[in-house]
Amino acid sequence: MRGLNDKVVVITGAAGGIGKALCQRFCEEGARVVAVDVNADALEQLGASLKPAGASITAVKVDITDHGAVKQAIDTVAQELGGIDALVNNAGWDVAAKFLETTPEFWSKVIAINLVGPLNLHHAVLPWMVKAKQGKIVNISSDAGRVGSSGESVYSACKGGVIAFSKTIARECARSNINVNVVCPGPTDTALLQSFLGEGEFGQKIYEGLKRAIPFNRLGQPADIPGIVSFLASDDANFITGQVISVSGGLTMHG
Numbered sequence: 001m002r003g004l005n006d007k008v009v010v011i012t013g014a015a016g017g018i019g020k021a022l023c024q025r026f027c028e029e030g031a032r033v034v035a036v037d038v039n040a041d042a043l044e045q046l047g048a049s050l051k052p053a054g055a056s057i058t059a060v061k062v063d064i065t066d067h068g069a070v071k072q073a074i075d076t077v078a079q080e081l082g083g084i085d086a087l088v089n090n091a092g093w094d095v096a097a098k099f100l101e102t103t104p105e106f107w108s109k110v111i112a113i114n115l116v117g118p119l120n121l122h123h124a125v126l127p128w129m130v131k132a133k134q135g136k137i138v139n140i141s142s143d144a145g146r147v148g149s150s151g152e153s154v155y156s157a158c159k160g161g162v163i164a165f166s167k168t169i170a171r172e173c174a175r176s177n178i179n180v181n182v183v184c185p186g187p188t189d190t191a192l193l194q195s196f197l198g199e200g201e202f203g204q205k206i207y208e209g210l211k212r213a214i215p216f217n218r219l220g221q222p223a224d225i226p227g228i229v230s231f232l233a234s235d236d237a238n239f240i241t242g243q244v245i246s247v248s249g250g251l252t253m254h255g
Helices: 017-028 040-053 067-081 104-132 153-176 191-198 200-213 226-232
Strands: 008-012 032-037 056-061 086-089 135-140 178-185 244-247
Touching (some): 008 067, 017 032, 017 040, 017 056, 017 226, 040 056, 056 067, 067 104, 104 153, 104 178, 226 244
Parallel strands (some): 008 086, 032 056, 135 178
């Protein structure tokens, strides 16, 4: 991809399945990756796996639901590395359950991680991008936010919110030459999806039903996601903003 070499790219949820694949791809493109995650041990393992290949990676342990901590971490990194060129909001969390079987405490956690977390990152990163008059943001939403998903009611609401928010920020920040786009993975073989199998017969039915419904007859893999994300963060996507792209094996086909 054009224009990624030596760019500072912040990636949240960096130690998870898709997050690791994203970090690896951006490192391969020559970017200076800022890997953000709440799991310090997993971040250490990520760095150990990538640095032998000459990757430039800075590990930042932070809870993305904590606005003050996020702003402090981003400001520190931006000052040390000379700004923020791209942000990939990838962190997410959910547990499969019918809505009437969930609680307000569960809703609060899902909303905090999947919606408030990305808001916090935007609020911290955008001032640096506006100042530089350039930047790329790629928000990882979900096809659950486009068409809904049984057992993921509040998660779907959050991901739909991320899509609407992204379009609004794309409009607000276009004059500052900031591109904001959304990637919606379909069912992807990550720890989050695997957790459905631990939710009894209901979760098992959802898991198996998703696999059967995908035209390519397989679940997505974490490695299926970084190509479109790195493209949208690159100079090749300079005239693309406010768009939503599914990576779902054809499960969803939007015009």
